[in-house]
Amino acid sequence: MSNEELSGLIEAVGLRRDRAAFTTLFRYIAPRFKAFAMSKGCAHAEAEELVQEAMIAIWRRASTFDRSKSAASTWMFTIVRNKRIDRLRRERYPTAEFDEAVQQPADLPDPGQSMDAARAGESVRDALRTLPAEQLLVLEKAFFEDKSHSAIADELGIPLGTVKSRIRLALTRLRGESMEAFA
Amino acid sequence: MIRHHPALDLLFDHATGSLPEAVSLAVATHVATCPSCCRIVAETEAVGGAMMQNLPPIDIADETLKAVLARIDEPDLASAAPSEHTAEAIERSIVPPVLRPYLGATFDDLPWRPVANLFEEAKLPSFSDTHRVSILRARRGGFVPMHGHGGQECLAVLNGGFRCTDDVFESGDFTACDSSTQHEPIVDTHDECVCLLVLDASLRFAGTYERDLDPIFQM
Numbered sequence: 496m497s498n499e500e501l502s503g504l505i506e507a508v509g510l511r512r513d514r515a516a517f518t519t520l521f522r523y524i525a526p527r528f529k530a531f532a533m534s535k536g537c538a539h540a541e542a543e544e545l546v547q548e549a550m551i552a553i554w555r556r557a558s559t560f561d562r563s564k565s566a567a568s569t570w571m572f573t574i575v576r577n578k579r580i581d582r583l584r585r586e587r588y589p590t591a592e593f594d595e596a597v598q599q600p601a602d603l604p605d606p607g608q609s610m611d612a613a614r615a616g617e618s619v620r621d622a623l624r625t626l627p628a629e630q631l632l633v634l635e636k637a638f639f640e641d642k643s644h645s646a647i648a649d650e651l652g653i654p655l656g657t658v659k660s661r662i663r664l665a666l667t668r669l670r671g672e673s674m675e676a677f678a
Numbered sequence: 679m680i681r682h683h684p685a686l687d688l689l690f691d692h693a694t695g696s697l698p699e700a701v702s703l704a705v706a707t708h709v710a711t712c713p714s715c716c717r718i719v720a721e722t723e724a725v726g727g728a729m730m731q732n733l734p735p736i737d738i739a740d741e742t743l744k745a746v747l748a749r750i751d752e753p754d755l756a757s758a759a760p761s762e763h764t765a766e767a768i769e770r771s772i773v774p775p776v777l778r779p780y781l782g783a784t785f786d787d788l789p790w791r792p793v794a795n796l797f798e799e800a801k802l803p804s805f806s807d808t809h810r811v812s813i814l815r816a817r818r819g820g821f822v823p824m825h826g827h828g829g830q831e832c833l834a835v836l837n838g839g840f841r842c843t844d845d846v847f848e849s850g851d852f853t854a855c856d857s858s859t860q861h862e863p864i865v866d867t868h869d870e871c872v873c874l875l876v877l878d879a880s881l882r883f884a885g886t887y888e889r890d891l892d893p894i895f896q897m
Contacts, residue, residue, distance in 0.1 A: 518747070525742070526735030527731060531733060547745055568724075568728055569724040572730050573723055573727075589776045589777075591707070616728060620728040639729070643691045643694075
């Protein structure tokens with residue numbers, strides 16, 4: 496399902512409490528949430544509980560989703576990431592939204608304006624298929640097993656600098672021009 | 679103008695969720711005021727979203743969908759109205775929303791403790807096991823005497839600023855250092871400095887302050 500379609504479903508839930516749209520969204524994303532939970536080592540039963548918590552959070556927060564700010568897949572990733580940290584580590588995840596109330600006067604415009612979020616989400620998915628295996632492996636350790644740079648270096652028995660360069664190469668390739676910071 | 683940012687590694691590890699909560703809090707406090715770092719975190723999360731979407735789906739029990747549909751109309755207890763305690767901090771506008779729930783009191787009612795008449799520290803309660811998380815504040819002339827670090831230190835400036843040899847850190851800036859760093863930050867470029875400090879090991883003070891301050895900054 497494309498990010499356009501996913502955005503439409505989340506908006507239907509947010510605006511109209513649309514249960515049919517929510518069920519369609521569930522059938523698509525919940526099995527991926529479950530795969531995400533199990534990639535960190537959750538057993539089936541615990542993974543399904545985590546899926547429940549994440550889907551309920553999506554129902555409750557759907558009205559805060561803004562397709563101009565983030566792709567639907569990005570928004571849902573942050574929800575399931577936070578639920579997994581909450582459940583497995585008993586910690587909260589401090590989610591910062593860029594806060595204009597404390598913005599410095601000389602700062603740049605809204606960070607969301609510079610890219611078309613949904614289209615960027617699709618191009619990342621396509622680019623992932625072309626990534627060298629060694630770069631993909633490092634990203635999987637980071638996102639699926641929530642391992643830090645140093646934990647990945649320890650596990651793979653490679654220098655920290657190699658982990659850093661693989662991650663930067665991967666991100667530069669995935670985000671193209673928009674990921675200048677990692678170039 | 680923000681000049682000092684977290685390393686890209688730290689922003690990336692924050693976005694994947696691999697940092698301990700205390701360190702993530704310091705990074706998030708900076709990200710809340712920094713559009714360019716906010717964008718880097720958002721772009722990294724977009725990679726996470728795409729990778730999650732590409733995962734081979736694993737079948738879900740029908741009962742799970744039924745259970746969710748039965749639960750979505752329950753009242754949402756977790757998102758109760760924000761505590762009134764934070765009203766004053768919001769008024770002061772120096773504590774970004776991500777940090778507010780961790781204070782548990784108004785800014786002025788935090789458990790402020792003077793340290794050797796040089797600065798004040800208020801330790802935040804939630805992190806007693808693994809990290810020492812504090813708000814430090816000092817007026818012009820205040821300083822933290824020369825010290826080394828037993829581990830990693832992260833600092834986000836909330837208001838005012840301080841100087842460390844030739845570097846000046848101001849509201850919104852972030853800095854991290856490890857056991858290889860010795861320094862003596864001083865508030866002499868601004869009238870005051872308020873910052874969030876996250877430590878995963880004790881500070882080690884040198885010289886005459888050793889006896890007075892070492893026991894205070896134990897974990």
